[in-house]
Amino acid sequence: MRRSHLLTAIGLALLGAASSGAVSAQPLAAAGATSPPAATRADAAPPIVIAKDFMFAPGTIAIKAGASVTWKNSDDEPHTVVSDTGLFRSGALDTNESFSFRFDKPGTYHYACSIHPRMVGTIVVQ
Amino acid sequence: MPDEIPVVGRRSALKCLGFGAAGTLFALAGGVLTPTSLAAAAADPRGAARLGKPLFVQISDTHIGFNKEANPDVVATLSRSIDLVNSLPQQPEMIIHTGDITHLSKPAEFDLAAQLLSRLRATEMHTVPGEHDTSDATVSEYLSRFGKASDNRGYYSFDHAGVHFVGLVNVLEFKPGGLGTLGPAQLAWVADDLKGRSASTPIVVFAHMPLWTIYEPWGWGTGDAPQLMDQLRRFGSVTVLNGHIHQIVQKVEGNVTFHTARSTAYPQPAAGVGTGPGPLKVAADQLPGMLGITSASVVKHTRSLALADASLA
Numbered sequence: 001m002r003r004s005h006l007l008t009a010i011g012l013a014l015l016g017a018a019s020s021g022a023v024s025a026q027p028l029a030a031a032g033a034t035s036p037p038a039a040t041r042a043d044a045a046p047p048i049v050i051a052k053d054f055m056f057a058p059g060t061i062a063i064k065a066g067a068s069v070t071w072k073n074s075d076d077e078p079h080t081v082v083s084d085t086g087l088f089r090s091g092a093l094d095t096n097e098s099f100s101f102r103f104d105k106p107g108t109y110h111y112a113c114s115i116h117p118r119m120v121g122t123i124v125v126q
Numbered sequence: 127m128p129d130e131i132p133v134v135g136r137r138s139a140l141k142c143l144g145f146g147a148a149g150t151l152f153a154l155a156g157g158v159l160t161p162t163s164l165a166a167a168a169a170d171p172r173g174a175a176r177l178g179k180p181l182f183v184q185i186s187d188t189h190i191g192f193n194k195e196a197n198p199d200v201v202a203t204l205s206r207s208i209d210l211v212n213s214l215p216q217q218p219e220m221i222i223h224t225g226d227i228t229h230l231s232k233p234a235e236f237d238l239a240a241q242l243l244s245r246l247r248a249t250e251m252h253t254v255p256g257e258h259d260t261s262d263a264t265v266s267e268y269l270s271r272f273g274k275a276s277d278n279r280g281y282y283s284f285d286h287a288g289v290h291f292v293g294l295v296n297v298l299e300f301k302p303g304g305l306g307t308l309g310p311a312q313l314a315w316v317a318d319d320l321k322g323r324s325a326s327t328p329i330v331v332f333a334h335m336p337l338w339t340i341y342e343p344w345g346w347g348t349g350d351a352p353q354l355m356d357q358l359r360r361f362g363s364v365t366v367l368n369g370h371i372h373q374i375v376q377k378v379e380g381n382v383t384f385h386t387a388r389s390t391a392y393p394q395p396a397a398g399v400g401t402g403p404g405p406l407k408v409a410a411d412q413l414p415g416m417l418g419i420t421s422a423s424v425v426k427h428t429r430s431l432a433l434a435d436a437s438l439a
Contacts, residue, residue: 054402077404092230092261112302
């Protein structure tokens with residue numbers, strides 16, 4: 001089976017709207033996300049969202065256009081970070097693994113964990 | 127390969143199965159569920175013999191790649207589960223794996239799982255994906271390996287020994303904030319697949335996430351499953367098999383029996399206990415009793431299915 005067919009089929013089945021841009025996420029950050037999960041200010045250090053106890057915290061963060069967000073998994077269970085429009089999609093993040101994505105355009109971006117869809121979060125890009 | 131596995135007698139095998147306190151054998155007669163403990167079945171081998179040869183064995187949630195405290199050696203517990211199946215006095219022809227074959231959808235995890243499962247004496251294995259099998263960024267690993275039976279949709283049906291089997295996928299079209307989803311395309315496919323089938327045909331439906339709502343706050347259910355049930359209700363014997371929650375939960379509704387299997391890897395908490403549906407750490411000597419497999423046999427005079435759960439204890 002050809003991979004291109006497969007990806008197309010899955011993309012359609014998954015979100016209906018997934019395009020080739022869906023995997024344009026930044027490469028996985030090395031496990032160097034050491035700063036605390038503080039940043040809710042747009043001008044603070046690179047904002048980090050922690051997945052812990054089956055929740056994304058902070059659940060909503062505001063950043064400036066061009067900034068990146070890093071998600072880090074602190075649970076014993078893997079989590080993913082999947083945009084509801086197909087803009088970004090991490091692979092499974094095992095304990096202490098992280099994923100980053102840069103937001104270039106202002107807007108409100110919703111995402112969820114595909115393994116635990118009740119885990120949801122929002123990035124507001126100003 | 128099968129020659130390496132010592133064949134044990136029925137009585138000793140059933141005793142082995144019955145060792146876990148939670149091991150229970152269910153015989154379905156005319157839609158009425160009659161539970162008997164496996165210890166009792168072992169004491170009455172003729173009663174157990176009437177259940178006949180296992181039609182298939184269900185294995186679930188093997189989570190190859192998991193290495194946390196709740197079970198640092200999931201390869202060993204899957205191997206013990208395979209030994210348990212291979213030691214059944216009458217071999218099932220078929221294995222159904224209800225998903226979460228791997229923990230992180232990594233190629234190496236799928237490879238190792240395939241290598242381990244190839245030791246099963248049963249010649250046929252059918253699978254459906256769990257959400258852990260479709261968590262790679264491109265959602266391609268599972269279907270590249272198991273998509274052939276279904277034209278890469280993941281869902282498919284087949285007939286075996288007069289029973290119609292339907293494998294469904296409820297982990298792909300996830301809804302943020304919601305439960306598992308089958309989706310309109312799959313539901314339409316099921317309607318077409320079941321159309322024209324006699325109501326007396328026994329039906330087995332298998333999918334990873336429970337096809338009834340066990341606990342909504344943890345997503346333990348499938349949002350559009352009621353539309354599936356509408357299509358199944360006219361059949362005289364329907365068995366719905368799921369995994370996902372790593373523990374046995376059962377329900378009977380009319381002619382439909384719902385059953386979730388244990389994991390071979392690690393237990394999860396009962397619904398709503400603790401912060402979420404993560405790995406449950408238990409004392410090492412407790413673990414085998416919380417892991418296991420499910421065996422299903424046809425009860426000949428009623429053409430319905432009997433399910434038996436066996437733990438690794």
